[in-house]
Amino acid sequence: MAQVSLNQLVKSYDGKTNVVDGIDLTVGDGEFVVLVGPSGCGKSTTLRMVAGLEDITGGTITIGDREVNNVPPKDRDIAMVFQSYALYPHMTVYKNMAFGLKLRKMPNSVIDQRVQDAASKLGITHLLDRKPKALSGGQRQRVALGRAIVRDPACFLFDEPLSNLDAKLRAQTRAELKQLHQDLKTTSIYVTHDQEEAMTLGSRVVVMSGGHIQQAGTPLEVYASPNNRFVAGFIGMPPMNFIDGQVTSPDGQPVFEGGGTQLALNKQLATAAQQASTKRVVLGLRPEHFSLQRDASSDAPSIELQVRVVEPLGAMMDVYAELPDGQRILLRTEAQPLGIDRPATFSVAIDKAHLFEQSEYGKNLSTS
Ligand SMILES: Nc1ncnc2c1ncn2[C@@H]1O[C@H](COP(=O)(O)OP(=O)(O)O)[C@@H](O)[C@H]1O
Ligand SMILES: [Mg+2]
Numbered sequence: 001m002a003q004v005s006l007n008q009l010v011k012s013y014d015g016k017t018n019v020v021d022g023i024d025l026t027v028g029d030g031e032f033v034v035l036v037g038p039s040g041c042g043k044s045t046t047l048r049m050v051a052g053l054e055d056i057t058g059g060t061i062t063i064g065d066r067e068v069n070n071v072p073p074k075d076r077d078i079a080m081v082f083q084s085y086a087l088y089p090h091m092t093v094y095k096n097m098a099f100g101l102k103l104r105k106m107p108n109s110v111i112d113q114r115v116q117d118a119a120s121k122l123g124i125t126h127l128l129d130r131k132p133k134a135l136s137g138g139q140r141q142r143v144a145l146g147r148a149i150v151r152d153p154a155c156f157l158f159d160e161p162l163s164n165l166d167a168k169l170r171a172q173t174r175a176e177l178k179q180l181h182q183d184l185k186t187t188s189i190y191v192t193h194d195q196e197e198a199m200t201l202g203s204r205v206v207v208m209s210g211g212h213i214q215q216a217g218t219p220l221e222v223y224a225s226p227n228n229r230f231v232a233g234f235i236g237m238p239p240m241n242f243i244d245g246q247v248t249s250p251d252g253q254p255v256f257e258g259g260g261t262q263l264a265l266n267k268q269l270a271t272a273a274q275q276a277s278t279k280r281v282v283l284g285l286r287p288e289h290f291s292l293q294r295d296a297s298s299d300a301p302s303i304e305l306q307v308r309v310v311e312p313l314g315a316m317m318d319v320y321a322e323l324p325d326g327q328r329i330l331l332r333t334e335a336q337p338l339g340i341d342r343p344a345t346f347s348v349a350i351d352k353a354h355l356f357e358q359s360e361y362g363k364n365l366s367t368s
Contacts, residue, residue: 083159103107254267292336
């Protein structure tokens with residue numbers, strides 16, 4: 001096992017634009033770090049540079065205490081698991097798993113021990129004599145994992161390994177992967193575009209966009225205290241609602257004016273608004289921070305919305321509702337009867353709201 005450090009890592013394919021633009025990241029020994037971001041933000045390129053499959057344009061990569069910039073992939077002591085399982089079709093599962101160890105001229109008895117151990121951990125012992133074409137997608141992914149495990153590498157690299165599985169199998173395999181990491185504690189870097197996968201798997205989540213790290217933190221840190229509007233909108237499902245407006249204090253009490261309505265703010269948000277470089281700000285409210293107001297005399301900040309569509313989810317429901325100016329927002333609340341095309345008053349957990357500067361990467365004024 002080992003720590004992996006990326007230092008001012010840069011990649012340009014065309015010599016003009018940097019698709020990875022100065023990444024600094026240290027993955028601690030035994031840590032499971034997930035790089036997450038939209039398609040094209042440079043996740044796979046970063047991972048492939050760690051693996052040695054892609055040349056580095058600038059910066060350094062250290063695995064353990066060794067700089068590996070010029071070390072060939074096979075000598076980096078890493079194992080990579082891809083979305084396409086890349087199994088050898090003419091070999092049995094056993095041979096697929098043993099292949100890398102045979103190349104390293106390991107004694108057969110050691111190879112056998114490792115393959116049997118890994119197969120047992122992954123619950124695929126009964127499949128060892130089969131060829132890949134006689135396996136389901138989930139079983140193939142397990143064999144690909146087994147092939148990585150038998151190597152006992154310093155670090156696992158995963159590039160969207162669950163993308164080819166259906167939703168149910170993906171959730172199940174995700175939990176198994178987490179269990180596997182809890183057992184093996186091998187340093188892991190995992191790439192996905194799926195924020196839910198990132199949140200559920202990562203001991204730390206690194207949100208990327210445009211070749212940059214936007215924020216790195218525990219799943220709950222990036223969820224509760226996003227650095228900027230991009231992170232706030234990317235992490236969390238359904239996504240955060242953003243309402244443009246401004247903060248005023250008509251009667252000495254701070255309110256947010258936007259969406260054709262007003263919402264009472266707390267002191268912290270009022271102070272945050274004063275740090276904005278312009279008067280215009282963006283209020284960020286997560287769908288799960290609304291609840292139907294039953295008691296009209298409640299003094300919690302509230303907002304009246306026109307209910308348009310209700311999607312039952314079982315214990316919860318999603319409510320698509322309109323602000324007075326017609327802007328749509330999405331609320332997720334406890335399931336309960338609600339009239340369609342009628343107004344309803346919702347309490348807002350204002351302590352969980354955020355104010356951002358008004359741009360795609362506008363900084364979070366309420367956490368700074
Ligand atoms: N081999 C390549 N040659 C040229 N451009 C590439 C190559 N691989 C990736 N890119 C470009 O680099 C950017 C980052 O790609 P990638 O790292 O694959 O993103 P992600 O994995 O986050 O979706 C994209 O704009 C992509 O088109
Ligand atoms: Mg990719």
